[in-house]
Amino acid sequence: MNIALKWMVLISCVVFIPPLLIGLIRKTKARLQGRIGASICQPIFDLAKLFAKDELLSEISNGMLRSASVVSASVAVLIALSSPWLPGMPVLFHSDIFIFVYLFALLRFFTVLSALDTASAFGAFAASREVTIAVLVEPAVMLCFIALAVVAGTTDLSAIFAFTADNLSIYPGLWAMAGCGLYLASLVELSRMPADDPTTHLELTMVHEAMIIENSGPNLALVEYASALKMLILMGLSGQCFLHATTAVLKLHHTIYSLGGLLALFVMVGFIAVIESTSVKLRWTKLPEFIAYAVTFGLLCAMYSLGTLR
């Protein structure tokens, strides 16, 4: 496959898959609840409709709300184009783990500021929770990645997730643990069920939905798209971790891994729907204990990597 075609595939994936993932979750949840549910493509129509709408903006807004949604969306696209969430695809530039984590921080910075912009009590308290959660989630993600990087001998994400590094494929345990850690941290980062309820709006225990409560029209569309992209990237990477774990026993041709990565992505996202249908939202005070599991997985990964003396 030549490089231009690859880029076209990648860009169309970045544009169309994120809303499909949201659709998949909604459909799976509906089926599990015994409803038929809307079509998987419904979020695409929703986004298109939001883009065409007028915008309702708070009088108090100082302008940060609108610029922040632009920054969020463009940074999310930047991460999606520079990190190997889909194996075998080209990247804009080689993103290493530190850039990856700090680009997420950049995204968070502007989301938090946009929530504070309108003097909404909902938004502001959600913003406070968001920065609190990040203090635990960031080390968890960083530890999982750094353990993989220590084994791979490089911090380049594309090299770590290359499916060619032989020294990595002999550690299925490390990959599985890193996958678990990343998955748990991602659930929190994406404001999914045990951490946050993405389906209701006016609960005081909310994080993401309460932060974007003042966004509307194209503004809302950009933020929703950015958060769907975040899901694409994080689920893609944690899915690949599990895929790598299987390579120890299952040697396949490396072109198949592109499809495998896509499949893993959808499986991971489907699993979110299963978790959301079967578990309840944790109380805010219990949330640090939940994230502690992700941190623990990160620490275990780090210990594992220490044992792999080069």
Added chain:
Amino acid sequence: MEPHTVCILFVQASLLLLVSGALISIGSGKRTNATVLSTFLFAACFLLLCGCIGCWPDGFAVVLLPVYLGGLVPLVHVGDALSMFFLAILTLVGMAVALFSPAYLSHLQGRFNPAMYWFALFVFIGSMAQVFMAHDAITFIVFWEAMSLSSVALVITDYASRKAKNAALIYLGATRVATTLLLAGFIWLHALSKSWMFADFNALGSEALIPLALVFAGLCIKAGTWPFHLWLPYAHTEAPAPISALMSGVMVKVAVYGMIRLVLMAHTPSLILAYSAMALGIISAFWGIMFAQVEDDLKRLLAYSTVENIGLIVFTIGFALLGKASGITSITSIAIAACLLHVLNHGTYKPLLFLGAGAVDWAAHSRDFSRLGGLQRFMPWTALMFCFGSMAICALPPLNGFASKWLIYQGLFQFSIFSTSIFNRALGITIIGLLAMIGAMSLAAFTKAFGLCFLGRPRSLQAEQAKEMPESARAAQGLLMVACILISLGAATIVQGFAPITAGILPSYNVPVKLPEPQLVIALLVLLPAFYLVLIDLGRRRVKRFSTWECGYGELPPRANIGAASFSRSLANMFGMLIQHRVFNKIYGHDRRHFPDNVNVKYYKIFVVEKYIYGPMLHALDAVGRGLIRLQTGSIHIHLLYVFATLILLVFIGIRTLR
């Protein structure tokens, strides 16, 4: 004339300008003209900067006056690569301060002595410059003292304020202890090397460990690392904003300069010093940022964040020492590059933030988050520049803060790959995890600082009537912001350019990692406008304005905005062991539940180090003092006896040592 000669002339001219500025300000008394003096200061800083850039990397040596300090060493102004690097930061911040000061001082009118302010400012900047140009212990300590005392005078600019007096007292105490330790270390080193020159100190072997540790401790106090950070939040908060910018941006870096010059350049690196510097650094970074994010005063928040950043810098120095001691050159190179780049970065974005805080204070007459808010509407430029500064200090890509943070991470990563002992590998990985946590906490602190000051609804009448500062003050912040952006773009080149500085530390300087900045910047520059067009052009449609969603209760008062304590409460609770805070509620009225007449809420913080370490220490000191006061009888006979006894003791010691 050769370019080098011209540059040396620039240096001489700038030194003369500094001295004459000081003389003019003290001479003009009540009729000081802020514009003239700020022009003098700006010109001096600008010339010095030009001189440094022109002389790079060979350096200069200038003698202006044939003065012998203490009859021991001649007063020489020597700039090598390391000195010039720090001088460049000083002059950059100095220029911004010169631009910012006149406008800012207008709101202190009548509450301060302008002649004193300008005199102390010239002395402060001049003595810092000379400390950077000192190559012997005597010059260093003399101008170190001048720097400390003039900064104390500047802290107390607003002399009527009780808080400022208190802050100056605490700061003065800290500088005394620092100077004592430094002097003890220097005299000891002199006894070992029979010289006052730093080059001879550096050549000493492992016998210099204890005096070096003394010097290091003295420098740590000045730098404000944990547990000596006590003075920092007081002094930085009460000083006028331009002075806080200088103190935080440059003065604490003087201590860092001392560490590099004396500890890092020492011939025999010591593992103990390396590990203790790393430990102190990491603890300060964590401690500083943890307290920063619970602060409710903008400048105190910034001051605590200085503790964090200085912690990171001291950590990198320890890390470089460790690399040097274990002989891994690549790690030493990365650590030194990270250290110098972080010094440069912190020297640009922190003054930017302090000047921004000064602008807020000037416009809204408060630094308290509970009286600010919504300033972005009234002060759009200040808001933009403060936002840039906050992003840079949170190490968000693509700004300059990220470049140095990235180098620290890369250094730790290389360390955990290449070191042979499992302890060091584990150390590297653990610290990476900790740094990620510290990074997230600084995000919490600075979203709070920006969000509560500039966003939302104004929380007081003064905040509602705020207006932008005059152009000169905005230009000062703009200068620093442009410096931030230029450093972000040229980080890779700058890191390569550190080579001449490291000549005294390393045999060969080679940073084996490549900074990723340019691609990031370009990608963001393409993506941001593209998305802006999507929002504006595709969205070329009506924007209706309506009130914020308030559950249908109608317009909410500004008090319904989130407060500083509420914003940081959930994070503070997570570290409840260290950030101890108490909330006292008292509700008055007979149907207190539904119709309270009066609600009284008080929020207290308990500072652990202050309460459990310094409190008992001060009490003990007090008790000792009360015992010793009996010696001071007030009778001249007894005092003459003391003098006589001291004389005999000194003669006795002298005879002992002569033998």
